[in-house]
Amino acid sequence: MSISKNFMYFKNSALVFTFINRVIGLGSAFISMLMVTTYFSIDLQGYYYIFNNLLLLNFLLDIGFGVVLVQFISHEWAHLYFKESNTIHGDKIAMARLAGLIRISLKWYIGVALFFLLFVGIGGYFFMGLSNKPFHLYDLPWILLTISVSFSIILSPFKSLLEGTNQIAKNQLISLFATIFGAICMWAGIYFGMGLYSLSANVFGASIVTFYLMRKHAMMFLKFRQIKGIDDKYLWRNEFWGQQWKIGLSWLLGYFMMQSFVPLSFKLLSTQEAGKIGATMQLFNVVNMVGFVWISSTAPKFGILGAKQKFLQIKKMVNFTIVKSLLFSSLVFVFFIILIYIGKTMHVKQFNRFTEMPVIILILLTGVFMQFSNVFTSAVRFQKKEPFLIPTFVCTVLEITLIICTVKWLGVYAFGIVFFVVVSLILVPWTYFIYRNEFRLSNKIA
Known part of the structure; x- marks a missing residue:
């Protein structure tokens, strides 16, 4: 076999x-x-x-x-x-x-x-x-x-x-x-x-x-x-x-929201700072994707259950997936913060290739909070719907604009502060509201 x-x-x-x-x-x-x-x-x-x-x-x-x-x-x-x-x-x-x-x-x-x-x-x-x-x-x-x-x-x-x-x-x-x-x-x-x-x-x-x-x-x-x-x-x-086209445009905006940091730092700061931001965003991707494991393994089931009108099971899967995603992404977040802090304190060469510690904390913490929006958007999109275009557009434009306007005074700190505020305080609550509203409109999830 x-x-x-x-x-x-x-x-x-x-x-x-x-x-x-x-x-x-x-x-x-x-x-x-x-x-x-x-x-x-x-x-x-x-x-x-x-x-x-x-x-x-x-x-x-x-x-x-x-x-x-x-x-x-x-x-x-x-x-x-x-x-x-x-x-x-x-x-x-x-x-x-x-x-x-x-x-x-x-x-x-x-x-x-x-x-x-x-x-x-x-x-x-x-x-x-x-x-x-x-x-x-x-x-x-x-x-x-x-x-x-x-x-x-x-x-x-x-x-x-x-x-x-x-x-x-x-x-x-x-x-x-x-x-x-x-x-x-x-x-x-x-x-x-x-x-x-x-x-x-x-x-x-x-x-x-x-x-x-x-x-x-x-x-x-x-x-x-x-x-x-x-x-x-x-x-x-x-x-x-x-x-x-709706999901494609959302992806395009999402790309600029989460992956534009390296090109922006390349143009606004320096090649060296772009390398440090790039290394930090690799850590962000790890935190985000560890939580996304649970979504990847269950997302097609959202579509299968939706086709069979089993919406209460979708709600249970959403709640279960959020808990697991938050738990594992949080563990990875804590591990990276401790590891990088020790490495920077001991002046290990490799860890000096990352950006400033406060920026690292804000960027990686944003990866933890993103698990909410990751689950909410997957549950709705697998019902063949895409109502997230407006929030993604607003948050992307706001984020890039704020970074360009504040990087002159805040330097590299602008990337961490703006990213955390826009995603955690605006995007996540907005996607939750849409998730609840989409299912309530059809009396699918009470």
């Missing part, structure tokens, strides 16, 4: 593998951060995090497609199931709609991959001013990195298909092996002096493993896409796009 089948006997294996995958992923990110601060110069560290942040643009080009795809698939999957032969059976209409979603997703991600390769590659080149840098140290690493990411984008629809068909454990297991192999490739690159090439080694290594382990599932979905019975254009224009 295969390794993945043995693991399926674990109770709630989806949660088990999601948790393990996040722990390994976040742990490898932390090790990578320590290696970067040890082996890279302060200038190279700054470009490393600039490269990393620009890579997140591939999620923006997605325009929320992946999230909506999982939502729609989970609703169809309420009427479908797998047989032992690994074939899909169930309601014929649901099968036709699922096949249509597969066809749409393949076309979309091939287009996104090409767009990323051409426009992000060229745009990032000019944004970072790489024309004035040595070609082999900066230009070529960026070119190889954009090619590697474009290849990984093409694999995205198959990940969403596994998630939406409630095969979360399988998807997380594949992701786990890919994360480990990619991290090893990156660490080897950093250690042996490959510099910025180590980033493309990470992405390409992980993509190769993902492709190899997912090939059987991919072939199954590719074969299933041949089922007819629905107009793909009608499905996308009349149902899918209405949800996608």
Whole structure:
């Protein structure tokens, strides 16, 4: 019996593998951060995090497609199931709609991959001013990195298909092996002096493993896409796009809210400060994603339960998920604060590559408070709704404006203060109000 089948006997294996995958992923990110601060110069560290942040643009080009795809698939999957032969059976209409979603997703991600390769590659080149840098140290690493990411984008629809068909454990297991192999490739690159090439080694290594382990599932979905019975254009224009553009715009705004710190500090302060902010935001991502583990393992179930009108179960899942997310993100927050305080006090070189201690506390604490909004938004979005566009827009514009206006007097402290105030005191209460209102309007949750 295969390794993945043995693991399926674990109770709630989806949660088990999601948790393990996040722990390994976040742990490898932390090790990578320590290696970067040890082996890279302060200038190279700054470009490393600039490269990393620009890579997140591939999620923006997605325009929320992946999230909506999982939502729609989970609703169809309420009427479908797998047989032992690994074939899909169930309601014929649901099968036709699922096949249509597969066809749409393949076309979309091939287009996104090409767009990323051409426009992000060229745009990032000019944004970072790489024309004035040595070609082999900066230009070529960026070119190889954009090619590697474009290849990984093409694999995205198959990940969403596994998630939406409630095969979360399988998807997380594949992701786990890919994360480990990619991290090893990156660490080897950093250690042996490959510099910025180590980033493309990470992405390409992980993509190769993902492709190899997912090939059987991919072939199954590719074969299933041949089922007819629905107009793909009608499905996308009349149902899918209405949800996608709202989530996509929310993602775009969310990117600027949480991932614009490095580019802003790069332009407003210095390359060195951008590197320190980048390292600090890596810690924020760890705090946020540890809590997000519980959401990732349960989010498709929000859609399945919603399709079956089991809204009281959704409420129970929301409450349970919030408690777990807060608990684990808080533990990681405390661990990081103690670790960095000791490291800075003892003047350990690596810990001086982070920004000021009060800024670190505010940024990481914001990651804990964000667990509320993460759960609330997931519960509502998996009912095929996106009412969070206005609060995300208001908070993003407010945050960036306040940082630009106050950085002259507050310096790097502006990033921590503004981020904490806007997210914790404005965004979180606003998303809670929307969550309660959305379910009350339909008398779904009292």
